[in-house]
Structure formats: C-alpha cells, structure tokens
Amino acid sequence: MPDVAIIGVGLHPFGRYPGKPALTMGAEAARLALADAGVAWTDVDFAVGGSYEVDQPDAVVAEIGLTGLPFTNVYNGCATAGSALALAKQQIELGEHRIGLVLGLDKHEGGAFTADPTSYAAPEWYGEMGLFLTTKFFGMKINRYMHDHGITQQTLARVAAKAYANGAINPQAFRRKALSEEEILASRMLNFPLTHYMFCTPDEGAAAVVVCDAAIAHRYTDTPVYLRSVATRTRRYGAFEVHGTSAAIEHVPAPTVDAAKAAYEAAGIGPEEVQIAQLQDTDAGNEVMHMAEVGLCADGEQNDLIAAGATTITGRIPVNTDGGLIANGEPVGASGLRQVHELVTQMRGRAGDRQMPTVPRVGVAQLYGAPGVAAVSILTR
Amino acid sequence: MPDVAIIGVGLHPFGRYPGKPALTMGAEAARLALADAGVAWTDVDFAVGGSYEVDQPDAVVAEIGLTGLPFTNVYNGCATAGSALALAKQQIELGEHRIGLVLGLDKHEGGAFTADPTSYAAPEWYGEMGLFLTTKFFGMKINRYMHDHGITQQTLARVAAKAYANGAINPQAFRRKALSEEEILASRMLNFPLTHYMFCTPDEGAAAVVVCDAAIAHRYTDTPVYLRSVATRTRRYGAFEVHGTSAAIEHVPAPTVDAAKAAYEAAGIGPEEVQIAQLQDTDAGNEVMHMAEVGLCADGEQNDLIAAGATTITGRIPVNTDGGLIANGEPVGASGLRQVHELVTQMRGRAGDRQMPTVPRVGVAQLYGAPGVAAVSILTR
Amino acid sequence: MAGVPIADGLFTWPSDEPRLIGGSCGRCGALSFPRRAGCPRCGASGPVEHLIGARGTLWTWTSQGFAPKEPFNGAIGEGGLGVPWYVGLVEIPGEIRVEALLTGVSEEDLRIGMPLRLVVVPWRTDDEGREVVTFAFAPDPDGQRSSETEEVGARA
Amino acid sequence: MAGVPIADGLFTWPSDEPRLIGGSCGRCGALSFPRRAGCPRCGASGPVEHLIGARGTLWTWTSQGFAPKEPFNGAIGEGGLGVPWYVGLVEIPGEIRVEALLTGVSEEDLRIGMPLRLVVVPWRTDDEGREVVTFAFAPDPDGQRSSETEEVGARA
C-alpha cells in the first residue's frame, strides 16, 4: 500500500475579510499549496473539501479550473480536516489516484454559532432553556478536570498567554498582540473558570494541502512530510460530551483518546516520540486536557510542564507554535488544515521567527468538536 | 481487494412530516436497514452520512447508539449518495473495516432552495438578476437537447406520466396518484418546455444501506447485491452546467457521461448489460437526457423508446421503477440511497406490485446536481 | 405550583415530588435522559420509562456570562435568569448524570460534590398567557455531599 | 442612457456600444465571463480583460414562470420583468456562450439560432434613488441567424 506524502501547503491567513467570499479565500489557499508543491491543477487527480458555511466547497473549481476531477466535500464540525485528510489518504492508498488537493475554507461573520438543536439530536427544550451552547460544556469539562487533577486557573492563563505570544511572532496570525497572564485572568468571565481571553473566536480563512503517493514525492520536493495515519472517532456512551442532556456514570475516555490510540497504532509511533503538537484549543482548558488525551503527559502533570515552559516553542514539547485557535480564530472547515500547515512548516524548518530550535521529526495534530467527534493525525519527516 | 456487498436497505418514505426531525427519520431508516441485514449496530465498524439540512448527520448516534465508530459526513448536493457510497466502498476495500452503514436524511420544508450565489462561485449580480435558479438551467438544457435531437414535449409528458404511474403502485411513494399526459402538459408552464407536473419537489425522508466485505455477506443474507463501482465527477470546461454565467463554445460531455464511463470501466460491465436504471429525474427532461448520458440509448432514440414503453416496469430497460424523484420528491441527502434501495429491492425480487417480470441482474444508479457534479454506481446480484 | 411543562414527557407534573422521566434499555439496562426512541449505549429500540431519583450531587458546573441566543426563550434579569447564571451536571447516585440549570446558587457557594435536589421552576409566560415551567436543581439542605468531595486543585 | 451598472467590471459603461467584459487566459487562451481571478479551463491565475462581441445568436432559452426569491432585487410587472420572463444562452461566434436575460421577446418569436445583440437596460432604483442598469440581449434585426438553425424536433 502506498505511503502518503504532503508536498505542498497553502494558507489564506485567518481573520476578518468583509465582502470576500469564502470560495475566493479557498481558491487563493489552493493556488498557494499547488505553487508550493510545484503541481499544476490539471495534474491533480482528486480533491476533498471541507466547510461549514459553504455547502459545496467543490464549487471552487469555477475559480481554479474545471478539470472534471472527483471532488468530495466532507463535514465533521471542528474535526472536518481530519475526515478530509483520512479520505485523501485512503484514495491514494487504494492506488486509484496519485495526487490530491485537500482544501478547507470558511467565513463566520461574528458571534457564536446558532443552529437548531434537533439537527444535533438534542431536544427542543434544551435550546429553549439556553443549554444549546458549546462554551458552557467546555467550562464544565475543565472545571471537573481541575477538581480531579489539581489544574489551576493560572495554568489556563499561561496557556492563553503562550498562544498570544506565538501569535505575536507569526505574521499570518489573527491575534498578534501578546497578552499577560494578568490581563487574561482579568478579562470578563464567560464560562467559569474560562475568561474571555481564554477562548478562540470563529473567523474566516482557508488552508490547503497537496498530498501524493510518496513514491513520486521526490519529483516535487526535497522535503516531503509523511502523513503516517489519520483516525477519526465519535463519542462512546459514558463520555461527557457537547450537547449531552445526560451522561452515564460509567466513565469512558473522550473520543480524542480513542482517535489518538488508533492513530499511534496505525503509524507505529508512540506519543513519547512526538516532538511538536497542534491541539484543538477552542479554549485554554481544552489545550490542557487534550495534552493528556493525546498522551503527551499524564493527567495533572500540566501545571508543572506549562509553568516550566515545556509547551513553548523552545520547550520540550511545543504545542500550537503558530498560536493555535486562540491566536488564529477558527474558520471551522479550514482550522485543522492550518494545524497541518504549521506542522509541515516547522518540519521543513521554514517557520521563521517561530521556528523550533531543532527541526522536529514527528508531529501530531488533534481536533475535537460538537457533537463529540475527534480526529488525530500523525506526521513525520 | 475485497468486493463490497449490500446486505441491508431501509427507507423512511419520502414526503412531508411536520415536526419530525430529520435525524429521527434517519434513525428509523438506519434501524430498518440494520434489521434487514440482521446486523447489530454494535457490530458496525464505520458509517457515512449525507444531508443538506443537517450539518452533521453523525449526530444520529445519539438515537441509535454511542458506539464510538468513525462516522464521516459527506455532501455533494444531489450527488451526495454517490460520494457516500464511494467512501464506504473505499473503506471496505482498504480492509480496515468490514461492515458499514451509509445513511442519507433530509428535511426541506416547502419552496425552492435559496442560497448565497457566492457560495457556489457565482457572482452577486447573478443572484440579483434572478438567474441563480436551478430549474431554468434544466429548461435551457432540455430545450437545446430537443432542438438537436428531435425530442418532443410529448416524450417529456410520457416520462412524467410513467413516474406517477409507478408511484401509484409504490406504497412508499410521496405522489401516489396517476396523472395523464394531458394533465401533465396542461399544468402550469414553469420553465419552457417543462411544466409544473414534470418537476420533482424537495421533501423529507431518509434512506440507509448496510454494506460489508463480500467475503462475509453470506453470514447475513442469501441475496447479497454487489456494489461493483461508484464514480463521481465534477464538470469540465465546456460542459453546459447549473449556475454557469458562461459556457465555452468547445463542447465537452456532461459530468454524468464521464462518471458513467469510469463506473462501467471499473465494474467491467457495459451499458448494454444494464437491466434496470435509476436516473436523476429532477424533471422529465433530465431523465430523457440522462438515459443517453449513461449509455442506455443514443441521443434522439428516446422518443421511440419511451413511446414503446421501453422504460416502464415491463419494458426492455425499466427506468425509475419506484417513481423516481418525480413521484418521491427529493430530500437531497437521501435521494440517491432511495435509488439504491429500489435497485436492491428489485434485484431481490421483493418489489411487490412494481416488481419487474424478470428479476434484474445488473442495475445502474445515476445522480446529478449543482454546481455540476455527477455520480454513477453499478450494482449486480 | 401550577404551570405547563416546557415539554411533554420530561418530568412528572403536576406533582408534589416531581421526577425526571428517563429511559431504561430492555437489552443492556443503560439509563438515559430524556427518554429517546433508542438506547444510547447499544442502540436497542424502545427504552422503557424510568423515573430518575430527585436527589443528587454536583459533578461539575460552570457559569454562563452572556445571554444565550435563539432558540433560548426564557427571561433574563428581573424574574428570570440572572447573568451570570449557572448550569451543572448533577449525579444521581447509581443512576445517571443529568445536565441542568442550577437555581438558588452563586459562584461563591458552588462546590463540586454539594447536594442538590430537583425542583420545578417558572420559566416563561407563553403566547396564551400560561405559565410555562421547567426543571432545575437547587441546593439540598438535607442531602449529603458526594463521597469524593476533596478538591485536589485550588482556584488560582 | 445614464445609470449605475449592477456590478463593477461587468460591461463597459457609459457607452454607446457597450461590451461585456470577459477574461482571456494568458496560458491556454480560454475565454470566460465574467472575468475571474483564475482561468476556468487550466486554472492559471490572472486572465486579462477581453471585450466580448456584442452580437450573437440564441443557443438555447427557457421561460421563467415564477418570480425568483432573494437575492433577486429587480422589479416584477409594471416597468420591470414580465412573468413569464425569458433567459437564454447566447453564442458570441468564435468566442463564448453567455447566459443572459432576453428582452423584447415573447415565447412565440423565440427561436434557437435567432440573432441577438447586447443591450443595457434599466434594472431597479437603488436606495439612493439612482437608476441601476444591467445587461440583456434583444433581437437584432440586422443580424444573421446561426448556421445551424434547422430544428430537428417539433414542439408537442
């Protein structure tokens, strides 16, 4: 079965672009990724797209060329990029196609998401009672985690401060102003223990990745990065999840734990080998919990690790080196491909001011979203 | 590489169900398909969902069981089921999974679709001028086709009358009243030459299919139907397509032609072997053109074939034996799986009043939708 | 108290001792709330009605520092929810954890493990002038803290 | 005629002989309308401006028997579009086919192959009271029918 290589990445920086359609941003990201790979669009065999706001990202072919290729759109909330990468990987592994484009694009214009609870299998009264909100779930999840494992609110502030610090040295970030832990703690309390500056915001942007059969990667690049595995999982009965009206007392791990286990196993790589991680930091609490869920540390070790700077760019296991969701915002369909863009950029040693001192060999990207789906990808160079 | 078998199908009849959420209909269709296959949900390794109205059909797990399985949502407009089947087939062929559920569900409450033109890569002025409509494209396409190939409006009326006649003997159809060709021709002209009764309407419903590695199909059924191939394609430059502000003078075939060619080739089966067809009949003109596009006849032969009853249930090559979109309506995400439901039902000889006299061995299902995507699947028993 | 429940089949009403109406799976025994058409663990259809215990402890909680958007239809401020308001996951011992609004609490006295009891509270006045009621959990002075009350961590 | 175009870069205006503004690909030569950031055939970026011929023939057409919904913002009825109104694909010989509203036509005289010419027509009055204009195609008494005028089929 062919290995899969990433030979090009492209990013339309995340932020606010009034009047600029999502598909236009998507076309720009696609062009950048193709140019980075040195691949002509007419040589691409298939494509996969992901977006929340745009039902059919494949419509981008009107902008980048009507070549007739198969172009499948996928959507799994915040984990969309995981599903897209998995599908692309499968198509190359089957040998039917050799070169593919994976594209994410979105445009969320201000404010939180609104939706019909019944479209998420939640009852109508759940929405009427004001419970159909993702952020309050994150507050409840980290509050219990802090209780069980002694994580402090100071640790949450440190995570957010790191995100803004990384954003400040990333020319493509949305939030480019460093914020102190004090400023973060003093900002408005949104969902105890999470303050305003501990959250990311929905925004706009696009990201693209060109993948190919690893056997032909050398034609395009001297620095291929290999997509070793992608695993996606939904929640099991007993996991405490978004939009859950109830949860079982029997406790089972979160879907990220299941996805990570499957991804490590498929890659033949253990979490102790990971040198850089991109984790879903919808808020600072999520980054803390996801560190343990993907096996980078044991539950409760985060206080000391983070206080010691282990997750900063010069630390032992840098997390969200480009500022993550907190500094980049989250255009849902594109967010996970921004993670891959950053891993590839670091693994190629091209991250500029935010380059890790030692170019990493093994990276992990993790996504989590409503209504309880996770994706974990392992990359190596 | 494993062959892929369909071992169960389930249908929540299409129609209007005020107050009933799409996911509830999806859960019912999934249960029916699982019961038909004799498979427990806990034995299903993966799932694929498709829907227009519900962003994340995977939320159905709250109704049918939180087993933690990977559940990918896909969306390619009217061709969604093709993308979903293709993805399911790939996962089984890769050998990672053995049993999968493919689920489509939707709930369109009255009226035509509205959307933002820029989400389909069409300019804003195109919508402001009233051009962002799919039905007028279908009127223009069949009008030119009639000009080039001598198809008559009477032929269009015959196609619609056949759809209503088949619907009348299908207990699960939405439109169950036979209509005469005269009534169809006399109904209001919507988009010349297409009258009101020549069009399908958006509605609500769900359909599900259980697929497995053919090597284990005998554990579940004596009448497996094999999914020989699925091909999906987008439009090429030169094809005359929905939401096109312009078209090239150089003419290339429609995406259905490309998808059909790829599907026949992959299946090792030619169009002359097809004994039953389910074609995208968004309107009667589409059925006429799609007959030729999937190779069931040459351009222009439709007048005589249809006048002779060749596409009726007792004809040489029955088309849309369950009444198609015209008699069932189109819940977009579910529509293509209804086609598969009907092919499987006919191939098992269980279609009751509408059963073909000779149980068919080879069937084709074809989908086409905005902004110019097509899917063709080949099934055999 | 009178009033129309916010939804049918959600809690026993009218009642002096209202209970939440859950489902119990005939195949695997899993409990769920509210009762659905299928079992959330094994997928078996038709869980049977199960009245959930009215007393429990707070498993986790958070505050809600901004008013929710549609489809929220309760009142905010005077006579309605305060801002911030509070929501928690309440563990009913040996049964299930239920997500619910918390009433009669403040950030200062909320503690994981504190005893709570089910109450039915006014929610809104509907278009026909009827009082709509819903369920919430309130501090239970007669209850016991859960056995795992010790907080490992401290607030910053 | 005065008026503000419905969109920038769509047609040359004001002008006695307006032309649609298309794009021509520097790599493969493909034409497109309107001009986009990329070539719809090969994907090369930056097609250059190409003024499309103002005369053509009707490649196909249909009627529109119901008023379109938003984002349609023109007038229906008095002084606006009639119902039904007409739309077609107009072939500009040797260049491209353009989708457009048809004006000054009725179902009786519409024929595939008939000669048409570009016109700029009133569309609506905007919020500031300005007349907005757009493009359409109208019968061209000086034009030639296309060479493939023969209709194989007949209307029912």
Ligand SMILES: [Zn+2]
């Ligand atoms: Zn059960």
Ligand SMILES: [Zn+2]
């Ligand atoms: Zn070109």
